[in-house]
Amino acid sequence: MGYDSDHSLAEGEVGKCGCRHQFLGDMEALFDQIPLGGVSIVVTINSPAAILWAMYLAVAEKQGVDGAVLVHAAERHFEGIHRAEGIHLPAQASMRS
Numbered sequence: 001m002g003y004d005s006d007h008s009l010a011e012g013e014v015g016k017c018g019c020r021h022q023f024l025g026d027m028e029a030l031f032d033q034i035p036l037g038g039v040s041i042v043v044t045i046n047s048p049a050a051i052l053w054a055m056y057l058a059v060a061e062k063q064g065v066d067g068a069v070l071v072h073a074a075e076r077h078f079e080g081i082h083r084a085e086g087i088h089l090p091a092q093a094s095m096r097s
Helices: 024-030 049-062 078-084
Strands: 040-044 071-075
Touching: 024 049, 040 049
Parallel strands: 040 071
Antiparallel strands: none
């Protein structure tokens, strides 16, 4: 979508697929009461993956969890992300010949 979650054009879109995690405080609220040293997470995301990983590490650090024990995977699945966002891509436009 490309808008901050509080932008007027984002109204009604935030939370349709996934959750808001725009700021470190959002990530802290998301993982409140979840011991990150004992779970694994998988995210399907593209460009903000590194930023989200940094926020995840910061939350784990606040919980006293060593980053070396975290289990995390980020998938880059172009078609799946667009399908989840309700964007239809014709097969010929998304495939190489």
